[in-house]
Amino acid sequence: MPNKEPGAIRQLFAFVGERNSKMRISILLAVLGEMFGIVPFLMVALLADELYRGTATIQRVLFFSGIAAICQLIKMLLTWRSSLMSHKISFTILKNIREAITDRMAKVPMGVMLETPTGTFKNLIVDNVAKLEDSMAHFMPELPSNIAAPLCSILLIFILDWRMGLASLITIPLGILFFAAMMRGYGPRMENYMRSANDMNSSLVEYVSGIQVIKAFNRSASSYGKYSKSVNYFHDSTMEWWSQCWFWNAAARAVLPSTLLGTLPVGAWLYMEGTLSLPVFLISLVVPLGFVAPLMKVSEAMEQVSMIKGNLEQVTAFLKTPELVRPSEPVSLGERTYQFEDVHFGYKETEVLHGISFQTRPGTMTAIVGPSGSGKSTIAKLMAGFWDVTSGSVRFGGQDIRQIPFEQLMGEISYVAQDNFLFDKSIRENIRMGNPAATDEEVEDAAKAANCHDFIMQLEQGYDTLAGDAGDRLSGGERQRITIARAMLKPSSVVILDEATAYADPENEALIQQAISKLVVGKTLIVVAHRLNTIRNADQILVVANGNIAGRGTQEELLRECPIYQKMWQDYAGTIEEADLKGGVENHA
Numbered sequence: 353m354p355n356k357e358p359g360a361i362r363q364l365f366a367f368v369g370e371r372n373s374k375m376r377i378s379i380l381l382a383v384l385g386e387m388f389g390i391v392p393f394l395m396v397a398l399l400a401d402e403l404y405r406g407t408a409t410i411q412r413v414l415f416f417s418g419i420a421a422i423c424q425l426i427k428m429l430l431t432w433r434s435s436l437m438s439h440k441i442s443f444t445i446l447k448n449i450r451e452a453i454t455d456r457m458a459k460v461p462m463g464v465m466l467e468t469p470t471g472t473f474k475n476l477i478v479d480n481v482a483k484l485e486d487s488m489a490h491f492m493p494e495l496p497s498n499i500a501a502p503l504c505s506i507l508l509i510f511i512l513d514w515r516m517g518l519a520s521l522i523t524i525p526l527g528i529l530f531f532a533a534m535m536r537g538y539g540p541r542m543e544n545y546m547r548s549a550n551d552m553n554s555s556l557v558e559y560v561s562g563i564q565v566i567k568a569f570n571r572s573a574s575s576y577g578k579y580s581k582s583v584n585y586f587h588d589s590t591m592e593w594w595s596q597c598w599f600w601n602a603a604a605r606a607v608l609p610s611t612l613l614g615t616l617p618v619g620a621w622l623y624m625e626g627t628l629s630l631p632v633f634l635i636s637l638v639v640p641l642g643f644v645a646p647l648m649k650v651s652e653a654m655e656q657v658s659m660i661k662g663n664l665e666q667v668t669a670f671l672k673t674p675e676l677v678r679p680s681e682p683v684s685l686g687e688r689t690y691q692f693e694d695v696h697f698g699y700k701e702t703e704v705l706h707g708i709s710f711q712t713r714p715g716t717m718t719a720i721v722g723p724s725g726s727g728k729s730t731i732a733k734l735m736a737g738f739w740d741v742t743s744g745s746v747r748f749g750g751q752d753i754r755q756i757p758f759e760q761l762m763g764e765i766s767y768v769a770q771d772n773f774l775f776d777k778s779i780r781e782n783i784r785m786g787n788p789a790a791t792d793e794e795v796e797d798a799a800k801a802a803n804c805h806d807f808i809m810q811l812e813q814g815y816d817t818l819a820g821d822a823g824d825r826l827s828g829g830e831r832q833r834i835t836i837a838r839a840m841l842k843p844s845s846v847v848i849l850d851e852a853t854a855y856a857d858p859e860n861e862a863l864i865q866q867a868i869s870k871l872v873v874g875k876t877l878i879v880v881a882h883r884l885n886t887i888r889n890a891d892q893i894l895v896v897a898n899g900n901i902a903g904r905g906t907q908e909e910l911l912r913e914c915p916i917y918q919k920m921w922q923d924y925a926g927t928i929e930e931a932d933l934k935g936g937v938e939n940h941a
């Protein structure tokens with residue numbers, strides 16, 4: 353049998369957790385409330401009957417009205433309790449969905465995060481869940497009473513007179529037919545809507561991120577093809593969808609509430625035939641008018657369920673992304689060395705590393721150099737455990753990295769990348785992220801060691817300045833030094849610098865180098881480098897070319913024996929001389 357996906361509501365309930373029984377109680381309370389809500393109608397019917405037969409007295413009127421008022425009060429209390437419970441559950445579901453997404457984001461391979469356009473995550477966590485919020489905050493809490501109210505009302509009319517019961521339902525099949533016509537092709541259309549909204553979001557984020565380039569090249573929004581194409585497609589497909597279903601929507605909304613179309617002629621005819629009493633006739637006219645509004649909401653619920661389904665599909669698709677499987681119990685680690693054994697790796701089908709083997713020694717510096725695209729950063733990321741190898745193994749402290757819990761491995765490593773990301777918190781908190789237990793004094797000591805204390809003190813609020821506010825006033829090198837201070841604070845045994853100085857100017861680079869040399873005292877250092885002067889003193893230099901190790905040794909050894917390294921060094925020396933020459937000419941001028 354094919355493995356059937358659970359329905360949208362069932363999927364939602366999977367997020368309720370142990371509150372499932374509370375949802376059942378909430379539904380039960382709503383149904384009970386609606387049953388009490390019928391009693392006043394019954395009282396009206398009985399009173400009308402007594403008035404009609406001339407048996408009513410003031411005591412009887414008070415008795416019927418009293419019962420009606422008490423039952424209405426009970427209904428109000430039960431509905432309030434039910435609604436309170438289901439609102440709490442709705443918001444629990446939304447909270448759990450958001451937590452499940454962010455939890456998954458932490459567990460999926462880094463590659464998945466990097467390859468997914470940023471707009472997609474914004475769409476997933478903000479837009480999708482916000483739409484769920486809109487649907488659920490009202491749909492879920494009101495659904496039980498919206499179903500129970502019409503059912504109880506219909507039941508009452510059937511009890512009073514089954515013929516009038518049938519008459520009150522005449523317009524319902526037609527209304528349902530129109531709704532069904534409206535819902536034709538809803539699934540694929542909704543999917544298309546979601547996809548085009550997603551594309552639009554992603555290209556919008558890309559457009560905003562690339563605005564500097566777009567402005568620099570004097571391009572307008574409409575000339576940025578991908579963005580305008582996705583906006584136009586979203587507009588056209590949404591309009592086409594709406595123009596196809598608005599007629600059916602209007603027809604269903606017009607027909608469904610018209611219960612009088614059935615009850616008035618049938619009731620009048622039966623009354624004139626003498627087989628229907630006046631009170632029952634009147635009640636059959638009035639009560640169905642009350643169940644139309646909830647019934648309309650139930651039919652809208654079909655739309656809501658599809659909406660929830662569409663949003664949930666995106667969420668569950670992401671939640672199904674395979675995680676990096678790691679044990680949860682910490683393992684014991686030997687000397688903090690890395691050992692690559694015949695490592696093959698590819699991000700997708702294409703292999704990027706073709707059988708790499710090397711070893712690092714504790715407390716020493718290993719530099720990874722090589723042409724652009726050769727696989728240097730990939731090696732660093734495998735060391736940090738961001739991806740799993742395709743074959744072979746990466747061992748750390750004697751253990752295969754796949755056997756080390758991710759938290760334990762992260763506790764051992766300080767990873768400083770080129771894109772020096774700062775959170776929009778105070779600079780103090782950004783640095784403290786390296787070690788949440790660090791005191792203010794320790795934070796400032798790290799900042800001093802990373803050569804950033806002085807420029808931080810020049811900011812208006814010093815360490816308490818928000819990184820976002822300071823953003824424009826910090827240079828790339830200054831931001832980099834803050835991330836180095838953060839790494840310094842982390843009590844790690846290994847520091848991986850993935851082209852950490854790639855974009856720094858010479859003055860900043862010197863300061864960063866000073867900071868790095870303090871950062872790495874007594875630690876194992878791995879440096880992915882473009883600028884060969886920064887790794888001259890490395891204990892071991894690995895030369896990577898086309899995903900293979902083309903040479904290894906110290907600077908002197910490689911200059912003697914490795915043609916690729918000799919060429920790299922010549923090229924590098926050439927650029928330095930050229931720069932010096934240019935600088936000289938400019939100074940001279």
Ligand SMILES: Nc1ncnc2c1ncn2[C@@H]1O[C@H](COP(=O)(O)OP(=O)(O)OP(=O)(O)O)[C@@H](O)[C@H]1O
Pocket residue numbers: 463466467699700704722723724725726727728729730731
């Ligand atoms: N996330 C990714 N998905 C697919 N391919 C990738 C990904 N990241 C890198 N690659 C590819 O893997 C190869 C090695 O990339 P890597 O970034 O390791 O090279 P590198 O030597 O560090 O380059 P550079 O010096 O230019 O930063 C390249 O061909 C690159 O295009």
